[in-house]
Amino acid sequence: MIDKQRNPRALAVDVLVKVNKGAYSNIELKNIIADSQLSQLDINLLTEIVYGVIQHKLTLDYFLSPFVEGKKVQDWVHQLLLTAVFQMVYLDRVPTRAIFNESIEIAKTEGHSGIRAFVTGVLHAMQRKGFPELDAIKDQKNYRSVKYSVAPWIIKELDAQLGESKTNRILASINQPARQAARINTQKITQVQAVDYLNAHEYKVIPSEVAEDGIVVSNGSVARSELFQNGSLTVQDESAMLVAEAMQLESGMTVLDACAAPGGKTTHIAQQVGENGHVLALDLHPKKVALIRTNAKRMGLNTQVEAKALDARKIDLLAEDNSFDRILVDAPCSGIGLIRRKPEIRYEKALTDSEKLHKIQLEILNAVAAKVKNNGIITYSTCTILKQENENTMTDFLKLHPEFELIQTSTKKQLKSSRTTPYLNIYPDDFESDGFFIACLQKRA
Known part of the structure; x- marks a missing residue:
């Protein structure tokens, strides 16, 4: 019998079952780890298996399907077999014997003798016959879709918008570990x-080549560091750091997030407007507002941050026209640019989601447009790479608001300075960071 609280493979199956029912992988992992008795080495293995199985799901299902075809398999057994296939294909350092022994023991503990026999048979058949070749797929x-494990509609849209060559580079990059x-x-x-401090405390750290205030950590969890605890740093992707950089912030400004x-x-903005500045931060959900606070x-920035629970489309309830020097609309989006970090997005989203979100994005922009001062700037950002939620949203907004114009989006390190568009597209393969879109709209006097 296995002790599940000490077994990373058994816990991985539990997480994957919950994710398959709609739970978020990062939240489930966090909760499972907190309740477990795992060593750091086992936490690393648990995390690698969970994200690896989700990331490569379509590929793994293709490899597994000949061995379970026509059989009715319970979800937890299916997830158990996927974890075994993932380890066999992608984790060279893990001996096949260990994968088989652990998987069979989990099947024995969680199920009955028939399930144990089924799992044993499938594992040995895979070892004996080998996995089907991807080249056998003629379409x-x-x-x-199977090779990169991405829903076909995403590939079709990216091909149409960016070309097949760029799309393939993006697809290859999103299956690499997130920095x-x-x-x-x-x-x-x-x-x-x-x-200097982190490198002296067993972390491996280099300055970011993307964002001025960013660092990249390749060893250890920086969220457990003393610098995180005392507010000297916060965990954030490099692409996300570019948003505040692009806002042209100055000390003492009043900003709506x-x-x-x-x-x-919000905290990045607060850093730059300083103690004499003010940031009104809105979110629809009270629990998330508590998180902002x-x-x-x-980070010691609470004096200049005022967080309130409100749908931004109802900003008239809080603010007069011409109230803010800068407004950030980091809009709700499909999150396609985060696929490397949140792999389940690649299966959960549909093209219709982007079309619906485009309407919401436009509603938010329309609501806040009057609240920015003359010559002020609205910065619009998303963590997606689809034109439906990016360029198309900008085009539709400008048709409705001729008093605004797109101005050049600039970053401290002048990323993509030779581009021909005023807005900035960051793709996952560009700098190994999240996919992002940033545009700056200035209100004419």
């Missing part, structure tokens, strides 16, 4: 000080 669209990045709180520490949770961009307090 090119289906081949790429761990953090942003320095410049009110408390410099980037050099943070890099219209869709603010969990507060990463917690993050601001941890």
Whole structure:
């Protein structure tokens, strides 16, 4: 019998079953780890298996299907077999014997003798016959979908918008591990000080080549560091750090962050407007508003951050026209740019989601448009790479609001400075960071 609280493979199956029912992988992993008795080594294996199985799901199902075809398999057994296939295909360092022994023991503990025998038979058949070749898939669209484990509609849209070559580079990149990045709180520490401190405390850290205040951590969890606990840094992807950089913020400004949770961009804005500035941070959900306040307090920025629960489309209830120097609309989106970090997105979303979100994005922009001062700037950002939610939203907004014009989106490190568009597209293969879209709209006097 296995002790599940000490067994990363058994816990991985539990997480995957819950994710298959609609739970978020990052939240389930966090909860399972907190309740377990795992060593750091086993936590790493658990995390690798969970994200690996979700990331490569279509590929793994293709490899597994000949061995379970025509058989009715319970979901937890299916997830158990997928974890075994993932380890066999992608984890060279794990001996096949260990994979088989652990998987069979889990089947024995969680099920009955018939399930144990079934799992044993499937595992040995896979070892004996080998997995089917991907080249056997003759339909090119289906081949790429299975190879990269991405829903066909996403590939079709990216092909149409970016071309097949760029799409293939993006698809290859999103199956690489996500980099761990953090942003320095410049009110408390410099980037050099943070890099030196973390490197002296068993982390491996380099300055970001993408964002001015960013660092990249390749060893250890930076969220457990002393610098995180005392508010000297916060965990944030490098692409997300570019949003506040693009806003052209100055000390003392009044800023509206219209869709603010969990507060990463809010605190970045607060750093730059300083103690004399003010940031009104809105979110629809009270629990998420509490998270914004917690993050601001941890970083010592709570005096300039005011967080309220409100749908940004109802901003008239809180603010007069011409109230803000800057407005950020980090809009609700499909999150296609986050596929590397949140792999379940690639299966859960549909093209109709982007079309519905486009309407919501436009409603938010329309609601806040009058609230920015003359010559002020609305910065619009998303963590998706689809034109339906990015360029198309900008085009439709400008048709309705000729008083605004698109101005050049600039970052501190002048990323993609030779591009021909005023807005900035960051794709997952560009800098190994999340996919992002950033546009700046200036209101004419």
